[in-house]
Amino acid sequence: MRRRTHRKEVTKQAVLAELESLRQGRHSRYRTLVGRFARCRRLQATAALFAAAVEATTRTHNGTPLAAPPGCLPPVS
């Protein structure tokens, strides 16, 4: 019985520690590329600007694509 209570307390402390690291942004989840992206407003703003720029460029250069020079791979649409 006592061992079970002790194990529960250990689990509780481990969960609290993990939640605390999440609160402070130190959790391993935030070390992944997606995790960093989700928390970084600058990265998100950069990506949004880049996407908008690509879209604008597509509209500006909405002409017929030139044939690829011999020996080159054709452009991927």
Add this chain to the structure above:
Amino acid sequence: MAHGSGLLLPRLADIPPIHRMVADDHLAVMLAKSLVELNIAVPGDWKRAECDPTSFIRITLDRWIHTHGGSAIRHRFLLSAEISNTPCEWAERDETRPNQLFLIVEPSEATCGCVTFGPTLKLLEKVNLQLPATFFRVFVGALNRWLRVYDFRDAAERAETLREWAAQEDDADQYEIPDVQGAIPACIRQGALDESELAHVKDRINDPLVAKLIQSAIALDRMSAQAKRPEISEEIGQQLSDCNPPLPCLLAVFAESDAIAACFDEEAQGMMEVTPEPNLIIPFDPTHTESVRDAFHVFGVACETIAAASKVIDLMPGNDKWVVGT
């Protein structure tokens, strides 16, 4: 496997199979932490939630409902509970209170539970003339503290509105308005017994079903009074100003398809025209454990009150067909 074309599939062993995109889970993390500290959440659920604070809170909320009469609630009521950062779906978030969350209870579907009082009132009337009105008021009063019950008073108000509208028409006599007053049993118009009178009458009841009904109604009333419904501040009131009244969670009729049911059916057609206010809104601050404890205590009392009401309906004759869950 035989080697065919010689092509190899790339190894995916080190690639995480799931990516969760959470823009800002600060409040969810704080709430999860408070729930663990208060022993409301079960730490073992953290793995079940795959270490995701939002899933962890969902599991904890489900567990809390289960331990506070969840199965009895589902037997008679179609409700849902959620935690949100706005008091209703269309309200805007109050930026001056970044740490405010709301525990919300509302009907899960655009329909509500039903209870028929007629056969029970007849049974109670045989014991004491004031017992039916007392039972009705105790039951509806206790439940109304937490959920909206649509009863003969709402129906009478609706019938009056319909009468006023019809009076403005040229063919006013062509409108058939439900006779709510005619559907109200005479015993309901009796005065209700006060607490000491009820205790006196209760001790002299010989019919076991009547005794059980009265005991259960008193227990329901006591349970309901164990917490106070949180007051809605002026700011939250403003956020809800464009909402319709809450959807009723229980329709209290005297007989199946009576005038009260008819008024409800008529009024129900417009209840969803504008987003309705939730039935119960419990504001709290997840960064303060006291606030989280109070919110979950209030929510627990609300759940147990609804569960107790469901059990009273189980005892009431003529209500077998209104079961909505297993």
